[in-house]
Amino acid sequence: MVAVALLSPSVRGWIDTALNLAFPWPESVEAPPKPVVPPFCERCGYPYEHVPDRPFVCSTCVDREWHFSHARAAFLTEGQPLEAIARFKYAQEFFRLGQLTDWLAGAFDQHMASERWDGLVPVPLFHRHLRARGFNQARELAAGLGRARGLPLRDCLKRVRETPSQVGLERHARWKNMQNAFRLKGRFDVTGQNLLLIDDVFTTGATTNACAQVLERAGAARLAVLTVSRS
Ligand SMILES: [Zn+2]
Numbered sequence: 001m002v003a004v005a006l007l008s009p010s011v012r013g014w015i016d017t018a019l020n021l022a023f024p025w026p027e028s029v030e031a032p033p034k035p036v037v038p039p040f041c042e043r044c045g046y047p048y049e050h051v052p053d054r055p056f057v058c059s060t061c062v063d064r065e066w067h068f069s070h071a072r073a074a075f076l077t078e079g080q081p082l083e084a085i086a087r088f089k090y091a092q093e094f095f096r097l098g099q100l101t102d103w104l105a106g107a108f109d110q111h112m113a114s115e116r117w118d119g120l121v122p123v124p125l126f127h128r129h130l131r132a133r134g135f136n137q138a139r140e141l142a143a144g145l146g147r148a149r150g151l152p153l154r155d156c157l158k159r160v161r162e163t164p165s166q167v168g169l170e171r172h173a174r175w176k177n178m179q180n181a182f183r184l185k186g187r188f189d190v191t192g193q194n195l196l197l198i199d200d201v202f203t204t205g206a207t208t209n210a211c212a213q214v215l216e217r218a219g220a221a222r223l224a225v226l227t228v229s230r231s
Pocket of ligand 1: 041042043044045046057058059060061
């Protein structure tokens with residue numbers, strides 16, 4: 001892992017720029033975590049106000065071919081969770097991992113613990129990005145949750161295509177961008193397994209859905225998604 005103290009001035013400058021872009025309003029960084037609480041969409045887990053007091057699927061999900069049964073997150077991607085995730089990923093503040101894992105474990109207990117899971121599958125990074133960052137935040141989170149809840153880590157996916165930045169792409173382009181970006185690593189057999197995909201943030205779901213599609217085609221029985229936060 002790369003210590004911040006060893007980073008060159010240009011890399012430090014890039015991190016500062018990234019954090020400034022992520023947190024244009026300093027006071028918003030201090031905002032306490034906002035839990036994702038019902039009512040939310042049964043499929044994508046997006047919280048809605050003013051909906052009937054019964055299970056529902058949102059209009060986005062009606063049109064979507066999800067390859068996972070449901071996605072859940074601990075918090076909205078803002079305030080303290082956003083700060084913790086960004087500083088963990090971009091500023092190598094590894095002490096954040098304990099808090100992030102605790103948040104993820106809380107969401108697991110609340111939304112996923114009633115089912116049997118055969119393993120936790122982290123969303124992979126492209127190898128060049130992995131080398132540049134030094135670690136995959138999703139793998140660290142999945143390993144931490146696995147230790148906390150006695151579930152095996154199944155680091156069974158690889159990203160075989162570098163997907164250009166999603167920023168600025170229309171939704172349709174984001175989804176096309178992700179097609180065929182992932183593969184199952186050869187030594188893994190996921191046939192009949194119930195697998196929980198783990199990532200730090202759920203935004204459009206394009207990334208986790210592409211991962212779920214690979215696992216579904218490989219014969220996984222049940223797939224769901226758990227993230228620290230969601231937009
Ligand atoms: Zn939905």
